[in-house]
Every structure is written in structure tokens, then in C-alpha cells.
Amino acid sequence: MANVTSTWTEPSNTPLTLLLLGKGTDPASERGVDCPGDLPAPSDPDLVARATAAKAALGSRVFVLGHHYQRDEVIQFADVTGDSFKLAQQAAARPEAEFIVFCGVHFMAESADILTTPAQKVILPDLAAGCSMADMAVLGQVETAWEHFEDLGITDQIVPVTYMNSSADIKGFVGRNKGVVCTSSNAKRALDWSFEQGSKVFFLPDQHLGRNTAVLEMGFDLDDCVLYDPHKPKGGLTDEQLRNAKMILWRGHCSVHGRFTIDSVREVRERVPGVNVLVHPECRHDVVRAADYVGSTEYIIRALDAAPSGSAWAVGTELNLVRRLALAHPDKQVMFLDRTVCYCSTMNRIDLPHLVWALEELVAGRVPNVITVDEKTAHEARVALDQMLALP
Numbered sequence: 001m002a003n004v005t006s007t008w009t010e011p012s013n014t015p016l017t018l019l020l021l022g023k024g025t026d027p028a029s030e031r032g033v034d035c036p037g038d039l040p041a042p043s044d045p046d047l048v049a050r051a052t053a054a055k056a057a058l059g060s061r062v063f064v065l066g067h068h069y070q071r072d073e074v075i076q077f078a079d080v081t082g083d084s085f086k087l088a089q090q091a092a093a094r095p096e097a098e099f100i101v102f103c104g105v106h107f108m109a110e111s112a113d114i115l116t117t118p119a120q121k122v123i124l125p126d127l128a129a130g131c132s133m134a135d136m137a138v139l140g141q142v143e144t145a146w147e148h149f150e151d152l153g154i155t156d157q158i159v160p161v162t163y164m165n166s167s168a169d170i171k172g173f174v175g176r177n178k179g180v181v182c183t184s185s186n187a188k189r190a191l192d193w194s195f196e197q198g199s200k201v202f203f204l205p206d207q208h209l210g211r212n213t214a215v216l217e218m219g220f221d222l223d224d225c226v227l228y229d230p231h232k233p234k235g236g237l238t239d240e241q242l243r244n245a246k247m248i249l250w251r252g253h254c255s256v257h258g259r260f261t262i263d264s265v266r267e268v269r270e271r272v273p274g275v276n277v278l279v280h281p282e283c284r285h286d287v288v289r290a291a292d293y294v295g296s297t298e299y300i301i302r303a304l305d306a307a308p309s310g311s312a313w314a315v316g317t318e319l320n321l322v323r324r325l326a327l328a329h330p331d332k333q334v335m336f337l338d339r340t341v342c343y344c345s346t347m348n349r350i351d352l353p354h355l356v357w358a359l360e361e362l363v364a365g366r367v368p369n370v371i372t373v374d375e376k377t378a379h380e381a382r383v384a385l386d387q388m389l390a391l392p
Helices: 015-020 047-061 084-092 106-115 139-152 168-176 187-197 207-217 239-244 262-271 285-290 297-306 319-328 352-363 375-389
Strands: 062-067 080-082 099-103 121-123 158-163 180-182 200-204 225-228 247-250 276-279 312-316 333-336
Touching: 047 062, 047 352, 062 084, 062 352, 080 084, 084 099, 084 106, 099 106, 099 352, 106 121, 106 168, 106 375, 139 168, 139 200, 139 239, 158 168, 158 187, 158 207, 168 180, 168 375, 180 187, 180 375, 187 200, 187 207, 200 207, 207 225, 207 247, 207 285, 262 276, 262 285, 262 312, 276 285, 276 297, 297 312, 297 319, 319 333
Parallel strands: 062 080, 062 099, 099 121, 158 180, 158 200, 200 247, 225 247, 276 312, 312 333
Antiparallel strands: none
């Protein structure tokens, strides 16, 4: 591996980084995240052997899914790796699997539960593995916003669209109101369809994906987009702004992709002449405008696979994936767009001790951390998901 790592420079650690990696605790910000059961110690030298043995004992009864942002120590046990929607689809395609162990975050496991059969159990190895972006759109707040739109008499013009990175409750709200779910790969198609149904879109929960898609792919002006802040009266917007807007963006963002700045882009271009800047559309608008290539996680992987040997790439997405791509392409100079570490903190909750614990619990006949979406919400969310699958 020595020759493989020669082009990879590890971003510098910070106290926060060590906390995100589980090398420290902060009780003030981590209340309520204790997990049930006795977890193996991270220092246990037999963790890999224990995970291997437990998975073998379960055989075809278990199907392990690993999101691209997971740690390598977890990804090695995944039967399939991918983005959130691909993994939910893969779970649905395995009806013979009694247990779906989802190494990702809470909203992903919810989507898998919605798409799988009632007989299957979806398990999240650590219930504290949430998503800050998904948590920024709370159903009560969204319903309050919708009531405000009703008072203005504009709901008949609005089609709600929610990013896959949202809770089942929000997907259910969108399904109830004749909207659609989108991914970062098909956001433009979802918006094209939505504007055939109405003259406005209410986009949840990621403002950046909504803005970047509308402006950079559909030709809208920034003035066509307004930002609805649920923490301000009437979203912080005037009635005229809401009536004139084409895109009503929810004030939400990804805590990882939101860290990349225009200064990061300028710095890497000065430091590495000829570098290709490749970023995720959850990044800020000015960062996306300054990049050479923009696309979903799967797009980023394909772009590096196809890149010529010797080329240089600064990638603006989660660090676990960027490191993995750098190691997979030792003939290319692959670097992290930021100079400091930027992990998805909640995704990193799923570590090898939690995976071992979940698998060994299943071997012992106990089913831990089952993620269940109630029948009504699941039905309404499925309406919005099915509409996405029906997009032309």
C-alpha cells in the first residue's frame, strides 16, 4: 500500500475531528446517544474476525448495506455499497433477506423500511446515526409553512419536492400534497416534472441542491429563489416575495458540503496548477459555480474512474469517500478540497464495534435497533417515491 498512499495527503486533525471519530466525548452536545447493549471495545483485535463469523453464521438471512461515506472498516463487510437511494432499492430487491443491516443514517434506513416487505427488518447499528440536514426540516414546521401558503392562496400553484435526504414524515407530507422525491442525480428531472404541474416549487430540505439545480441547470435567476427560514415569522419573507417566487427553498443544508468555500477552490487552484475541481451539488452556490465538475456521489466516483492517468483532482465531498477514491486511483492525484478534516459526524457513528454488536445480536436471536415507519406515513411517502420512479 506504500506506493498507493504516496499521492494522498491527510487533512489536518482538529479537536472536533477527534470527537467525530469517537476519540473523545462531549456530554453537552451528545445527550441521549448511548446505545443499548454491551458494545465491544474498539481496541478488540478480534473485531474483524467476529464480524466475519457473525455474518457467515447468518448467511442469506442478512444483507448488509454500506453508504459511500462509511468508514473502510465497515464498508469491507457491505454486500452492496452506494448512495442512499441505490441502497434502498437494493434492499427492496432482496426480499429473501430477513434482516437488512443498514450502515448509513436514519433517513436511509426509513427509506429501506418503506421499500421492503413487512416481513423484513431494517436495522441501524447505532440509533444516534442521524442526518443534520434531514433534521433541519421538522414536520410541524413544514406544515406551518404550508398553512401560511394556504392563507396566501398559493398552494394550488405549489408542488412540494423533497430531497431523498429527508425524514419519512417529510416524504409523507410531500406524497400527501402531490409532490415528488428527488435525488442529487435526478433533481432537474424532478423539477421539470414539478413545473409541468404548477408554477412554484417548495424545495425541502437542502437549499443548495434546489438553488444550484434551478439556476445552473434550468436557467432560473437567483431572484427567482427565496429562502424560507422556519425560525422566523412567515419564514422571514414578505407575501409579495412568496407570490413572486418560483423556488421556495427551505433553510437547510449539509453540514459537510456546506464547509467548502470559494477560498478552498482558489487555494487549491493556486497550489496545484491544472487541478480539476469536482464537487457535490449540496455545496454552496458560489463553490459550485467555481468548480469544473458538479455531480452526485455516483457521478463523482464515475468521473474519477474515467479520469486520465496523471490528472489532478480536488474533490468536495465527504472525506471517507475521497480517501477511498485516492487509494483506488494511485495513478491520479486525488485530494480533499478542504485543508482540514471534514467527516460526516453522524455517518461515522456506525463503526466496527456497533456493526459487530448488531450482527452478534442477530446471531443470538435478538433483533436490535429496528427502524419502522408507521403504515400511513409509509404509504404517503411511497406515493412520492413512486412518482420519482415514474419520472421520464
